[in-house]
Amino acid sequence: MHILVIEDDVDVADYLVKGLAESGYVVDRASDGRDGLFLALGQSYDAMIVDRMLPGLDGLSIVQTLRAQDNRTPVLILSALGQVDDRVKGLRAGGDDYLTKPYAFSELLARLEAILRRGTGEAGDPKLRVGDLEMDLLTRAVKRAGRSIELQPREFKLLEYLMRHAGQVVTRTMLLEGVWDYHFDPQTNVIDVHVSRLRQKIDKGFDHPLLHTIRGAGYSLRPETA
Amino acid sequence: MKAGRIFRTSTFRLTLLYLAPFGILVFVLFAVLYWATLGLIDSQTNATIEAEVRGLAEQYGAHGLDRLVQVVAERSGPNGEKGAVYLLTGPDLHPLAGNLDAWPETRNTVSRDGWINFEIDRSSGGNATTRQIRAKVFRIEGGFRLLVGRDMAERAAFRAVIAKTLTIALGIAMALGVAGALYLSRMLLARVEAVAETSRTIVRGDLAGRVPLQGSGDEFDRLSTSLNEMLDQIEHLMTGMRAVTDSLAHDLRSPLTRLKGRIENALRSQPDGPHYRETLERANADVDAILATFNALLSISQAEAGAARSSMSRVNLGSIAQDAFDLYEPLADEKGLTLKPEIEADTFIIGHAQLLAQSVANLLDNAIKCTPQGGTITLTVRRGRDRSALVIADTGPGIPASERQHVLERFVRLDASRSSPGSGLGLSLVAAVAQLHRAALRLEDNNPGLRVTLEFEATAGEDEIKPQAVP
Numbered sequence: 266m267h268i269l270v271i272e273d274d275v276d277v278a279d280y281l282v283k284g285l286a287e288s289g290y291v292v293d294r295a296s297d298g299r300d301g302l303f304l305a306l307g308q309s310y311d312a313m314i315v316d317r318m319l320p321g322l323d324g325l326s327i328v329q330t331l332r333a334q335d336n337r338t339p340v341l342i343l344s345a346l347g348q349v350d351d352r353v354k355g356l357r358a359g360g361d362d363y364l365t366k367p368y369a370f371s372e373l374l375a376r377l378e379a380i381l382r383r384g385t386g387e388a389g390d391p392k393l394r395v396g397d398l399e400m401d402l403l404t405r406a407v408k409r410a411g412r413s414i415e416l417q418p419r420e421f422k423l424l425e426y427l428m429r430h431a432g433q434v435v436t437r438t439m440l441l442e443g444v445w446d447y448h449f450d451p452q453t454n455v456i457d458v459h460v461s462r463l464r465q466k467i468d469k470g471f472d473h474p475l476l477h478t479i480r481g482a483g484y485s486l487r488p489e490t491a
Numbered sequence: 492m493k494a495g496r497i498f499r500t501s502t503f504r505l506t507l508l509y510l511a512p513f514g515i516l517v518f519v520l521f522a523v524l525y526w527a528t529l530g531l532i533d534s535q536t537n538a539t540i541e542a543e544v545r546g547l548a549e550q551y552g553a554h555g556l557d558r559l560v561q562v563v564a565e566r567s568g569p570n571g572e573k574g575a576v577y578l579l580t581g582p583d584l585h586p587l588a589g590n591l592d593a594w595p596e597t598r599n600t601v602s603r604d605g606w607i608n609f610e611i612d613r614s615s616g617g618n619a620t621t622r623q624i625r626a627k628v629f630r631i632e633g634g635f636r637l638l639v640g641r642d643m644a645e646r647a648a649f650r651a652v653i654a655k656t657l658t659i660a661l662g663i664a665m666a667l668g669v670a671g672a673l674y675l676s677r678m679l680l681a682r683v684e685a686v687a688e689t690s691r692t693i694v695r696g697d698l699a700g701r702v703p704l705q706g707s708g709d710e711f712d713r714l715s716t717s718l719n720e721m722l723d724q725i726e727h728l729m730t731g732m733r734a735v736t737d738s739l740a741h742d743l744r745s746p747l748t749r750l751k752g753r754i755e756n757a758l759r760s761q762p763d764g765p766h767y768r769e770t771l772e773r774a775n776a777d778v779d780a781i782l783a784t785f786n787a788l789l790s791i792s793q794a795e796a797g798a799a800r801s802s803m804s805r806v807n808l809g810s811i812a813q814d815a816f817d818l819y820e821p822l823a824d825e826k827g828l829t830l831k832p833e834i835e836a837d838t839f840i841i842g843h844a845q846l847l848a849q850s851v852a853n854l855l856d857n858a859i860k861c862t863p864q865g866g867t868i869t870l871t872v873r874r875g876r877d878r879s880a881l882v883i884a885d886t887g888p889g890i891p892a893s894e895r896q897h898v899l900e901r902f903v904r905l906d907a908s909r910s911s912p913g914s915g916l917g918l919s920l921v922a923a924v925a926q927l928h929r930a931a932l933r934l935e936d937n938n939p940g941l942r943v944t945l946e947f948e949a950t951a952g953e954d955e956i957k958p959q960a961v962p
Contacts, residue, residue, distance in 0.1 A: 347786065348793065349845045350802055367782065419817045445814055449790070449849045450783060451856060458821040 266381065267308075270294045271301030271327065272316040272343070277366075281314065284370050285377075298322030305331060310338050312381050314373075317344035317355065325358040332359035339380035341373070349448050371482035375434040382433065393428040396475055396488035398467060400428055409471060419444070420463050427476070427486040436483035460484055502679045506672035514665055521657040528653055532646050533625075537606075540627050543575075544639050551631065563588035563637075574642035576611075576624050582634025594636065595624075605629050608643075623647060682711045686718065698726045731795060743781060750777040787916040794846055794923035803928075805950055806844045808881060809836040812872045815851040819859060827864035830855075838874040840947040842928050850924045853917035854883045854943055862887035862940070879949040884942040895934040921945075 268290045272278040275296070282292045293310070295301035298321035305313060305327065317324040328340050340362075342355045347365035355363040361380040364373060393400040398409045405421060407414045416424065426443045427435060437456045441447045460476065468474045477485050497503060551559040563579045565571065567590035578589035586593065595609040605628045610621050626640025685703055692700035701722060702715040757770040816832045823830035851870075858868045866886040873880045890898055899922040921943070925932035931946040 348789075367778075445818055447814075447818075447848055447852070448845055449852070450786070451818070451852045452783065455818050455822050458825050459818075462821050 266311045267291050267293070268377070269301070269305055269308075269310045269313045271298065271305075271313065271319060271324070272296065273319050274316075277316075280370075281373075284374070288374060296320075298324070298327055302327045302330060305336070305338070306334070312339045312341065312377060314341045314343060314377070315360075317342055317346065325355060325360075328359040339383060341377055341380055343368070343373075352448060369436075369482075371434065371479075372436050372438060375436045375439060375483060378433040379430055379435075379439070382430070393425065393431075395428050395431045395486055396473075397471075398428070398475055400425060407467075409467060414466055416463075416466065419459070420466065423459060423463055424467065427484065430486070432485065432487045434479050434482050434485050439483070497673060497676050497680060500676040500680050503672050503676040506668070506675060510665070510668040510672065514661070514668070517664055518661060521661060525650075525653055525657060529646070529650055532649060536625060536641050536643070536646065540625070540639050540641060544627055544629070544637075547637065547639065556631075556633075556635070559631075559637075560588045574644065576626060576638070576640040576642060578636075578638040580636045582636075584636070587635075589638070591638070594638070595626075679711075686715065689718075689722075693722065698722075698729060728795070731792075743784065746777055746781050746784075750774055750781070753777065784916065787920060790846070790849070791916065791920050791923045794843075794920070794927045803841055803843050805839055806842045806847065807837060808840050808842070808847070808879060808947070809834050809838040809872050809874075811844060811847050812851055812870055812881060815848060815855055816870055818852070819855045823855075823859050823868060826859060828859060828862055829867045830859075831867060831869045833869060833871040835872050835874040838872050838879045839950045840879055840928070841950050842947070843924075846920075846924045846927065850921045850945070851881065851883070853921055857917055858883055858885040858887065858941075861885065866940075875949055877949055879947050881945045881947075882942060884937045884940060886937065886940040889936060889939060889941045890934060892936070898934070899932075 266289070268285055270278060270281050270285070270292055272281060272294070273296045278294055278296065282294055285292050293304060293308075295304050298319035300321070301315065301319070302322055315324040315327055319327075324342055324344070328342070331338065331340070340360045342358075342360040342363045343366055344351060344355065344363065345366045352363045352365075361383065362376050364376060391402045393402065398407075400407050402425070407416055407421070407424065422444050423440065426440060430439075437454070438450070440456050440460075441451070460478075464474075464476045468476055473488075475486055475488060477487065479485050547559065547562060550562050560579060563577045566575060567577045567588060571577075571590075576589075576591060578591040578594065579587045580594055581587055584594045591611070595607065595611070606625070607628060608623065608625050611624055612621055623643040623646075624640045625643055626638050628636060628638045630636055682705070689700045689702045701719045704712050704715050704719075706712070753770050753774045757767055757774070760767060760770075812834050813832070813836075816830065816834070820830050855868070855870065862868060862885045868886075869882070869884045871880070871882040871884070873882070899918050922932055924930075925945055928945075928947055930948075931944070933942075933944040933946070935942045935944065
């Protein structure tokens, strides 16, 4: 996967590029807005990570220019501005996701994977499948190995999100945003309790676990162990 | 107060501006009055002369010239009307009767129909004066000429009196006007000065300065009240900012010191030692905690400054509460607590969805943390016609009445919870959000426990959509 990183802070950029390279990505970098846009327009990338405050041309303008040119490359916007309204601005400009600095690298990685997956586009499949777990979006029925599982509405939404991001690392923040539309950190590990309840319902009594805890990052729904 | 300043006030100028056309109007009015009065006198005089002429004509017609001479002589005598002037002359202008010495010079103004105005010299009591005469002249058969007139002295006197009176009246009116303008301007200048003086006090650094009110409830008082409210707000914000800076310095010093200690400890120990990694992880957690505190403080400051007000819209308090209930219910259950929802769906208010969600989350979080096992937490949303309420009540230890105001300040942790994790900002955020929404926040005794109430102004249902700015 070819990623473009546009970030002017040298230390942060080094850290990012190193981490991404270690995770198997091929990374190009630019430290100036205009250089970054030039690179973005010249090549086709699988995803971009763009800092909002840049010399030359700011991040949001870069994204707007790309979108105006019908460039649909998934973009993850990084910013020190973290209020909800700033996030809305970033997404409206054409960004696919918005991450506030400072962030944990695992968070960034998880979100990058998520927007990469989104980029490939999925058909409107009414059924989601992970291993022997099946979810029918129309009938709201959930089955594993043929056995029917009863889920509360919120548990259903949680499982749906995990299934749509199957194989990826899903952080607690992503779950809060995706399932509750909460853009703040409640501090207490409220999400963990929800996940363990879900685990009780979909993993207990079956031959192998699907819902895994990824230490220091979050959770992942996948047929094999991490 | 410097005199020059009064003249420069807009009040003075406006008053003069008003006074000018008013003055002109009055002047025109007086002028019309003057001319009308004079005109009336003139026409009366003319009518009198005409009538007399007719009378004399009758005499002449009935009894002939001799009679005419006799009548004219009579009327010209001492028994005649004062101010009446007659002259009857033969064709050679030789006077036959009357009280004029000679026929007047026709060089004087002669109008049609025989009307003339001329001057004569009269001496009365030793003083020689010039009198204005208005008369009518006409010819009689045989070349005789008759002149009948009136002394216009009275008219002139009357004219002088009227003119004098009107001029004095106009003068007094204008003088009063200007005096009034000066007085008014002085008064208003004093009011404006009061405001300016208060501003200077504040600029000098005394934030407690306020504009004095006169108590009359007029527009100046209303302006002063608004200004005072603004000054209250500024003082509040300034004090708040100082408090934040103080609190920040104070409360972040501990975690930062701890963090530094951990890192230095790790540096001193063996890089491959068993505790190295653990220390780094703890250090990372410390940084997260500090960042969370910063974020919370930022949210609070923004809420207090009202920055979020422009992004408020019609939101459903019921669904916000329901979402929060969903999120916290498993946690409460795990801690052996009962989380009871009493939520009236479709309760609409104007608000900021995220901040409200955060507030409810903070309150539920607090309640769950402090309520012992077996307790109950009730989450209520009550829809009213005018006001809607959000209530979170627990059966925990509660907050003593004396602490209830204090606990809303930043970084306040009650002694009971000092050792458990938390930044002490949860309730401050709720207080700031309440203020942003102009909602009432009440902390009361739940007997046992704490009951927190947020009361909002209700907003209409489906048919009334208000997507943007809140007044």
